Amino acid sequence: MNTFRAALLMVLSMGFFALEDMVLKLLGGRMPVGQVLMMAGTLGLALYWALMAARGRPLWSRDLLHPAVMLRNLGEGLAAITFVTALVTGDLSSASAILQALPLTITLGAALFLAEPVGWRRWLSILAGFAGVLLIVRPGAAAFQPASLLAVVAVLALTLRDLATRRIPDRVSSDALTASAFGAVVPAGLILFLIQRQPAVMPQPADLAWLLAGSLVGLSAYLAMVVSMRFAPIATIAPFRYSRLVFAMLVGIVVFSERPDAITWLGAAVIVGSGIYAMWRETRLSRAGRATQTPASHRGSAGPGGAGPR
Numbered sequence: 001m002n003t004f005r006a007a008l009l010m011v012l013s014m015g016f017f018a019l020e021d022m023v024l025k026l027l028g029g030r031m032p033v034g035q036v037l038m039m040a041g042t043l044g045l046a047l048y049w050a051l052m053a054a055r056g057r058p059l060w061s062r063d064l065l066h067p068a069v070m071l072r073n074l075g076e077g078l079a080a081i082t083f084v085t086a087l088v089t090g091d092l093s094s095a096s097a098i099l100q101a102l103p104l105t106i107t108l109g110a111a112l113f114l115a116e117p118v119g120w121r122r123w124l125s126i127l128a129g130f131a132g133v134l135l136i137v138r139p140g141a142a143a144f145q146p147a148s149l150l151a152v153v154a155v156l157a158l159t160l161r162d163l164a165t166r167r168i169p170d171r172v173s174s175d176a177l178t179a180s181a182f183g184a185v186v187p188a189g190l191i192l193f194l195i196q197r198q199p200a201v202m203p204q205p206a207d208l209a210w211l212l213a214g215s216l217v218g219l220s221a222y223l224a225m226v227v228s229m230r231f232a233p234i235a236t237i238a239p240f241r242y243s244r245l246v247f248a249m250l251v252g253i254v255v256f257s258e259r260p261d262a263i264t265w266l267g268a269a270v271i272v273g274s275g276i277y278a279m280w281r282e283t284r285l286s287r288a289g290r291a292t293q294t295p296a297s298h299r300g301s302a303g304p305g306g307a308g309p310r
Helices: 002-028 033-054 067-089 092-099 102-113 120-137 146-165 174-196 205-231 234-254 262-291 295-300
Strands: none
Touching: 002 033, 002 067, 002 092, 002 205, 002 234, 033 067, 033 174, 033 205, 067 092, 067 146, 067 174, 092 120, 092 146, 092 234, 092 262, 102 120, 102 146, 102 262, 120 146, 120 262, 205 234, 234 262
16 A cells, blocks of 8 residues: 555656746746746745644754765756756757756766766666667757757766765765755856846746746656655665656647657657666665675665755
8 A cells, every 4th residue: 555655756746847847837928937946946945844834843054065965966966057047948858858867877977987887788778878868869860959968968967966976975965965965056047047138027926836836846846756665665666757758749739739759759668667666776786685695794784865856
């Protein structure tokens, strides 16, 4: 029963994230993207600060000046700039499909920079996932969208964020990391706003309502995901994160009249299939490793670290 509840909450979380992306795309069509990021980051930080205050937890800690935390926030800010710009200037469905390559790039980054072992089967799944990305991006083809390259950069930035998270000391709480991530979006939005050199737009009441709704939905998505991970092992429910692509495709088709072609669908299927196989393989190897441990070493082993809200 707990596993079913966890899976349901994870699917609900991914649906909320897709709705948050929809709101960002709508607002980005009415005002500069940098302005949208500044407003969304400020409101998200305020809401999460209120949540932390209700729990009696401080927002600020000197631990947030740790180099790994700052590197994580750098990745968060760059990802916000590139992914939201990709949403606004391109198709939501294509950007979301490319985003699903994140588990594969994290595995690749862990192998290259953290010296984590990766077998040939997972190497093949990584290559297959990258082939799926190329099917969607299609550089040089008539269907090529420059926004797709921004989505690829967003994946690389999120990979940096999640790899940096693995180097953050355990004393830094997940709440503090989440709050600092919201805060990192504000200067990122300011930098983009200055680069774009577009005049600021006075938000209309409807825009502010959308912004509040998007922030509440995004916060609900994060909380639902956290609760989901408490009900069941991460390895069991992680594949349900790919349901976000289904919701994104539906939103793109219904709200924005997008019509992904057959090659885009194929690329998305290849990415999802490769990611699910890589997760399954990693879970199987982890279980085999635990089975060979002695009871003492198993009790002394550290649990897996978090990988950020998305």
